[in-house]
Amino acid sequence: MGKGESSIPDEEWERFLRDAEAGVPGAPEEPSARARMVAQRPAAESGPPAGWRTHRPPSRQKGRARYFVGFFVAIALLLVSLNPGWVTGWFGGGGGVGDTAPLAAESVRPARPPATEPAVELPTLDEPFRGSPAARWGDGVAALALPEARATGWMSKAQVAQALERSRDFLAASGLDQRVLRGERPSNAIALLNPHQKDIQQYVTAALRTPSAENDPLRLFSRFAPSKVRVVGDVVKTRGRITYREGKRGAVEVATDVTYVYPVVRAAAGSDEVTRTIVRREIVMSWDDPAKIIIEPGTFSLASYRSSTANSGCGNHTGYFAPEFAADRAVNDEKHDGVVADPYDRSVSMDALLPENGDKKCGTATRL
Secondary structure (H helix, E strand, C coil): CCCCCCCCCHHHHHHHHHHHHHCCCCCCCCCCHHHHHHHCCCHHHCCCCCCCCCCCCCCHHHHHHHHHHHHHHHHHHHHHHHCCHHHHHHCCCCCCCCCCCCCCCCCCCCCCCCCCCCCCCCCCCCCCCCCCHHHHCEEHHHHCCCCCCCCECCECHHHHHHHHHHHHHHHHHHHCCHHHHCCCCCHHHHCCECCCCHHHHHHHHHHHHCCCCCCCHHHCCCCECCCCEEECCCCCEEEEEEEEEECHHHCEEEEEEEEEEEEEEECCCCCCCCEEEEEEEEEEEEECCCCCCCCCCCCEEEEEEEEEEECCCCCCCCCCECCCCHHHHHHHHHHCCCCEECCCCCCCCHHHCCCCCCCCCCCEECCC
């Protein structure tokens, strides 16, 4: 029987019409629409219809799929908790080209150099760090995080914390003080040096009075000749690490490895060409036990110091950085035949930046 056909035989239907028209008592009534609909239901639909609130449990296949999705999500969350940097890398915050977000303080030596920008963006007076990895570095001393203090050597926890603070004070007084950058005497930095350490006191005195290749104050202090150049603005970008350990005779040795980026212009009025001098220094300060070493309270002995500079003046021993500008570099490029290095690359050791065997050749910076 096709869909839509009546379930009543033709003969019975004709009799029904005649009796109904004639008003014969007991004539059969027309089946209701509900009755016809049920009569026409295919045999395949046998059984009670499903209620609208009836629960149908999910199939085993769907349950397994949900289990695996949840499992992989849990693994991903675990990996992110162990290394949050992966997430920032997925979304462009991992130090790649074009990133602008400030970097967190450096805690360990980075694994690779900063990314190189695809197009050189020249610095300006308003944006002196433009086109440089230093644009994402911190400002001055605030960017130099101190490690957690603990009792070490002859010092208590509180004394170690104070030694760390004063070590950072020396970095600020020697490399960030605006007066020193303008060529003035680094008095605050010198005041932190042990006055009984004769060799260092003699070096500092000679370096500031009669600077030379042997006694160069720029190994410890950052200074520019105010008659030739001036620092742009009052922000110096820095990046580095401060660590400590127990040294000789129970002293607390504070080791610092810091890179400073100084944007400068010529001192002449109206100058607007900005260049940068980049200095990396490694300084180890020994906070000695006064019961074993002759030392004044609040001062340290200088255990070691060395520096590497970029764009500070080839063969310059004036006691002031002498950065080159575009016209200078066009003339002096032939002089730069020494070590070729990226001054922003803190993934390499200082050894890789310094000339070997006393080589006096001028190095070449791959970028400024």
